[in-house]
Amino acid sequence: MPQTLAAADAVELAVVERSGFVESRHVGSAIVLDADGLSVAALGDTVTPILPRSSLKPIQALACVTAGAPLEGERLALATASHSGTDRHVSVVRDILDAAALGEDALACPPAWPGDQATRDEVVREGGEPSRIRMNCSGKHAAMLLTCVVNDWPTDGYLAPEHPLQVHIREVAERLVGERAAATAIDGCGAPVFALSLAGLAKAIHRIGTSSERSPFALHRSAGALVRAVREHPWTIDGPGRADTIVIERLGVFAKGGAEGVMVMVAPDGTTVALKMLDGSGRAATAVALRLLERHGALAASDVADAMTRLPLSVSGGGQVVGAIRPAF
Numbered sequence: 001m002p003q004t005l006a007a008a009d010a011v012e013l014a015v016v017e018r019s020g021f022v023e024s025r026h027v028g029s030a031i032v033l034d035a036d037g038l039s040v041a042a043l044g045d046t047v048t049p050i051l052p053r054s055s056l057k058p059i060q061a062l063a064c065v066t067a068g069a070p071l072e073g074e075r076l077a078l079a080t081a082s083h084s085g086t087d088r089h090v091s092v093v094r095d096i097l098d099a100a101a102l103g104e105d106a107l108a109c110p111p112a113w114p115g116d117q118a119t120r121d122e123v124v125r126e127g128g129e130p131s132r133i134r135m136n137c138s139g140k141h142a143a144m145l146l147t148c149v150v151n152d153w154p155t156d157g158y159l160a161p162e163h164p165l166q167v168h169i170r171e172v173a174e175r176l177v178g179e180r181a182a183a184t185a186i187d188g189c190g191a192p193v194f195a196l197s198l199a200g201l202a203k204a205i206h207r208i209g210t211s212s213e214r215s216p217f218a219l220h221r222s223a224g225a226l227v228r229a230v231r232e233h234p235w236t237i238d239g240p241g242r243a244d245t246i247v248i249e250r251l252g253v254f255a256k257g258g259a260e261g262v263m264v265m266v267a268p269d270g271t272t273v274a275l276k277m278l279d280g281s282g283r284a285a286t287a288v289a290l291r292l293l294e295r296h297g298a299l300a301a302s303d304v305a306d307a308m309t310r311l312p313l314s315v316s317g318g319g320q321v322v323g324a325i326r327p328a329f
Contacts, residue, residue, distance in 0.1 A: 002049055002182045002195055005029065005278055009045035013277065014284035018315050018323040025328070026284050028261060030275035031202045032292050035210070037272075039199065040296060046202075049182040049195035050276045053258030054082045056173070056193055056201075057140055058208050058226060063172035065222045067165070069147040070099065076229040077236035078139035080256065084239025085114030085134035092236065093133055096142035100149040107132040108159050109141045109189040116239050137189035139236075144191070161192045170194060172219075176204035188259060201264065202274035209254045209266030227254050227266075243286040243311055250307045251299060255289070257282055265289040271298035284325050286311055291327040 007027065016024040029044030061079040065071055071079055074092050083089040097103065111130035114120045123134070132138060144165055148155045153164045160166065161184050173194055174180055181194035196204075211223035230237050234248035237256065244255045247265070254266040261277025263285035273289045287308060294304045315323035 005045055005048050005050060005276065007278060009048070010278045011044040012328045013043065013275065013288045014325060015328050016284075016315060016323070016325050018317065020323075023315075023323075026261075026277050026279060026281060028275060028277040028279075029198055030273060030288065030292060031199050032296055033202050033206050033272040034296070035270035035298075037203065037206045037210070037270075039202075041292070042199075043275075046198040046274075049197055050201070050262065051185055051187075051193050051195055051260065052201050052264075053187060053193060053260055053262050054137070055205075055256050055258035055262045055264045055274075057082065057137075057258075058254075058256055058264075059173045059176060059204055060140060060169050060191070061143060062176075062208060062219070062223055062226055063169040064143045064147040065226065066172060066219055067147045067168050068150045069143055070150070071096070071143060071146070072225060073229055074233050074236055075099075075143075076226055077233045079143035080226060080230060081139045081237045082136045082244075082257070083139060083236065084116035084119070084242060085112070085136065086116045086119045086239060089139070089236065089239070090133050093138045093142050096139070096146055100142070100146040102145055102149070102155065104131070104133045106145055106155055107135075107138055107141050109135045109137050109191075111135065115242075135189065137187075137191070140191070141189065159190050159192070166192050173204070176207055177201065178203055198274050198276055202272055205254075205256075205264040205266060205274060206270065206272040209272060210270040230254055246310050247286060247290065247307055250310065251290075251303055253293070253299075255286070257285060261285055263289045265293065267293045267298035269298050271296055283312070284327070287313060287325065288327045291329065295329070 010027040014026040032041040112135035177200035183195040187193040211220040213224035238244035260280040
């Protein structure tokens with residue numbers, strides 16, 4: 001079994017404060033790369049592999065494009081998303097499936113309720129049930145299916161690690177990361193997810209986040225288009241009032257959270273953060289990433305402070321705000 005992150009090699013990244021008392025502490029690892037991609041800060045162990053979970057989605061979406069999937073604009077952004085299952089999200093996912101001449105039954109992600117509470121309430125009122133297209137990874141899966149169709153690869157079994165699609169995704173990931181995957185696991189949506197070092201993940205996301213659509217290299221042109229699609233359509237990547245959408249809208253960053261406390265974020269100047277909360281909680285991940293970008297001069301303190309007020313960082317007691325989740329530095 002591959003080596004995994006240990007508590008002894010982590011550092012305190014965030015605290016939960018209630019009535020002036022530190023109630024909980026989140027430890028983990030983080031790395032900051034400057035605009036040129038050089039490491040300027042490493043907190044904790046950034047070498048031992050982690051599972052990026054949905055923070056791998058920008059790489060998976062880029063791999064679909066490099067394999068010929070005709071994705072752009074909202075469709076490309078949805079391929080990168082962990083969306084909240086609103087009708088607007090579902091409409092774009094259906095557009096991708098229509099382009100592949102496939103129905104919702106081709107999706108191999110598990111059925112789920114919408115993450116957006118208002119949408120979920122409406123589905124329940126209408127007597128609906130959990131569905132694959134409402135699952136937060138359905139955009140990624142639709143993009144994978146479209147990639148299979150344009151390459152004449154079988155759509156049955158498209159999630160198998162040995163399927164040509166997943167082999168291509170792994171090759172693109174290892175090329176961008178600059179290292180071999182230490183292991184392959186099965187993500188919550190059923191797709192393969194690769195164990196990579198936090199430093200390698202940061203390197204890959206930095207390459208994507210700083211790519212130009214005018215590059216002479218097709219991979220970089222596609223990456224530039226992906227980042228522009230997300231920044232122009234921030235509602236796609238997450239959902240109304242949700243963390244990734246908020247910071248993209250307010251700060252112009254490229255952000256993609258992942259389950260189990262993973263976060264990657266690229267500031268407009270190219271400064272990049274990748275982090276992993278060891279306890280798997282993502283509640284402080286966005287705030288910690290923003291603070292790291294602020295500390296390294298990539299975001300203005302006032303802008304970060306404003307964005308923080310819009311994130312779900314309050315601690316309640318008796319119906320009142322009595323504390324906050326905050327970075328530990």
